[in-house]
Amino acid sequence: MELHSFFNSSTSYRVRIALELKGVSFDYVPVNIRTGEHRKEAYVEGVNPSAAVPALTDGEFSLGQSLAIVDWLDTRYPEPQLIPAEPEQRARVLEVSQLISSDMHSVNNLRVLKYLDTVLNVTPEQKSEWYKHWVAEGMSGVERLLSKYGRLPWCFGEQPTLADCCLVPQIANALRMGCNLDAYPTSMAVYRHAISHPAFDAAQPGLQPDFVSP
Structure with missing residues (x-):
C-alpha cells in the first residue's frame, strides 16, 4: 500500500493519522x-485524477479524497472504527468532520491561498x-458542536474518530499560520490530548520523510 502525501497537507495528515491508528503499514x-x-500528467493519469493529495493506492486500486479514504480504510480495517456505525454518533462525527473539511479547509488550502497571491494580488x-x-468561522462552529454534543477526552468520548483525524491537522495548521485559538477551549483540550497519542505523533508533519523546515 502506498500513500501519496505532502508533509504539510492537512488532508494527507488526516489519512496518516488513520493509518497509524489502525496499524496499517504503508x-x-x-x-x-x-x-x-x-498536476503532472503521470500523477493525474496514473494516481489521482483530482490532481491533489492525498491518494492511496493498494495494488490496482487508487483512491483520492481524505474522507473517502478513511471510509474505505474503515471497511477494510475495521479496528478501530473511525466512523461509528450507530446512526446518531455517526452523524455527529461526520458533522464535525465535514465542517472542517468543507467549510474551513476548502477555502484555506494551498490552491486557494496561491490564487489569492498570484491572480488576485x-x-x-x-x-x-x-x-x-x-x-x-469554522472553529466557532466546531467549538459549539463539541460543547453541545461532544465528550472528552476525544471529540466524542473515549476513542478517536474521524472527527479527531480532521480536527488535529486543522488546529496544527491554524497555529502554524498564527491564529489565536484561545476562544476554543474544548477543541484545544482535544488537540492537546490527541498529540500525546503515538499514532497522532507519528503522523505529524515534522516526522515525515519529505519534511522541510520553514
Whole structure:
C-alpha cells in the first residue's frame, strides 16, 4: 500500500493519522504540491485524477479524497472504527468532520491561498486576514458542536474518530499560520490530548520523510 502525501497537507495528515491508528503499514510517496508535482500528467493519469493529495493506492486500486479514504480504510480495517456505525454518533462525527473539511479547509488550502497571491494580488496582510477569518468561522462552529454534543477526552468520548483525524491537522495548521485559538477551549483540550497519542505523533508533519523546515 502506498500513500501519496505532502508533509504539510492537512488532508494527507488526516489519512496518516488513520493509518497509524489502525496499524496499517504503508509506503510514503512524497508529492510536492508546492512545486506542482500533483498536476503532472503521470500523477493525474496514473494516481489521482483530482490532481491533489492525498491518494492511496493498494495494488490496482487508487483512491483520492481524505474522507473517502478513511471510509474505505474503515471497511477494510475495521479496528478501530473511525466512523461509528450507530446512526446518531455517526452523524455527529461526520458533522464535525465535514465542517472542517468543507467549510474551513476548502477555502484555506494551498490552491486557494496561491490564487489569492498570484491572480488576485492580495497583500500578505490581506491573505492572513482571509485565513484567520475562515478559521474563526469554522472553529466557532466546531467549538459549539463539541460543547453541545461532544465528550472528552476525544471529540466524542473515549476513542478517536474521524472527527479527531480532521480536527488535529486543522488546529496544527491554524497555529502554524498564527491564529489565536484561545476562544476554543474544548477543541484545544482535544488537540492537546490527541498529540500525546503515538499514532497522532507519528503522523505529524515534522516526522515525515519529505519534511522541510520553514
